[in-house]
Amino acid sequence: MGVMITPQESSALYELLAEQTTDIIIKTDCDGFIRHVLPAGAAPPELAGGRLEGCHLLDLVDTPFAPAVMAGLRATLAGRQESKWVEFRSPRQAVPGNWFGLRMRRLLDEDDRPYGAVGIIRSIAERRSFEERLFAAAMTDPLTGLTNRSAFSWMLQHMVEGAVSGCLAMFDIDHFKAINLKFGHAAGDDLLVVFADLVKSLTRSQDIISRIGGESFGVLLPHATSDQAEAICRRIVTSLAEACGPAGGDRLRLTVSAGLAPIEHSLDATIKRAELALAFAKARGRNRVETASRQRSYWQGSIPGSDPESRIAH
Incomplete structure (x- = not known):
């Protein structure tokens, strides 16, 4: 017997899962503007001052990483990049731990046309710091x-x-x-x-x-x-x-x-x-x-x- 989940139940489950992780879940439109964020108000200050909703993806990233983030969005909307992580640094370089990873999946309407993307933003500061220490030790x-x-x-x-x-x-x-x-x-x-x-x-x-x-x-x-x-x-x-x-x-x-x-x-x-x-x-x-x-x-x-x-x- 299958388990039926209503849209309201799905939304509640979605929010529950979001509350149990340090990941930030975002929804963007096709132009890269962030329309929804979960958990609300959980973004660190180095990401657009902690207020992501209404920002553009490029507001979150340091300039050298902008082309890779936008290329990732375009590839996701075209269905070519459903699981690849894009790593970037936030513009506030003086803030420790400002490395993040972004992974996106496209959203399709009833006619199978993309209308945006849902994404996960995850802090990778600890891993990057460890890699930098390993590199320093090796060199x-x-x-x-x-x-x-x-x-x-x-x-x-x-x-x-x-x-x-x-x-x-x-x-x-x-x-x-x-x-x-x-x-x-x-x-x-x-x-x-x-x-x-x-x-x-x-x-x-x-x-x-x-x-x-x-x-x-x-x-x-x-x-x-x-x-x-x-x-x-x-x-x-x-x-x-x-x-x-x-x-x-x-x-x-x-x-x-x-x-x-x-x-x-x-x-x-x-x-x-x-x-x-x-x-x-x-x-x-x-x-x-x-x-x-x-x-x-x-x-x-x-x-x-x-x-x-x-x-x-x-």
Whole structure:
């Protein structure tokens, strides 16, 4: 025996279900104006000040998400998008937890013509926050708080593909293994943090600093000329040496070597030239900056056909 539900009973059930969820149920017309909201007055203030009825869908979303929301409405009315969630951020970006998902289903009249859509708006702030934390953990070096090698490679690749001019600097703290052996790994970790802070204080706001290995750091210097990049690198090298002073007693002299190369047509070529320049800095006594252009001039002026990769060891 079937269960018959009258329209009045259906409406009461609809309202009961709406009261048991944090989701917001809306009904729109074909133009995207919201004609009805359940539960009444339950919308958070970051969505049109909490008053949704009479608003347009676009009043709820930040500008970059407007095309996706309207495309979702059009697809729903055409019967092509009955179950897909559209995620958006509200215009009030300063308010925490302003990420939402919208899912819509079209409403048809007696002649099977769409006259609007019913939708669910759901807060996805917790999930987005969790995803952002996961992303940050995957892309961040936990010791220094800098981006890690994976993030560094991704950002360099982005600059290469976008033909962004600039330079790549690579730094290695000199004799780091000896520091760990003499003073312990805790002291070595402290030195890495101090050096990371030093680099942050001496680079520009647009520069991207990453810890790419144990004692190795990479700095992307977008739009910097070779002279500008070299001046920044020299400031870092000189500042560390001056801050730590000469060796003596139980102290090791703390210095850093740097290799500098312009960003080229490929990620591998850029990294290779910076690494070779860094190896050249170490081979010439450490505590110095060497550039890829100077390294190339050196080899071209020495033995014809000599290969720097075979002559310089890291």
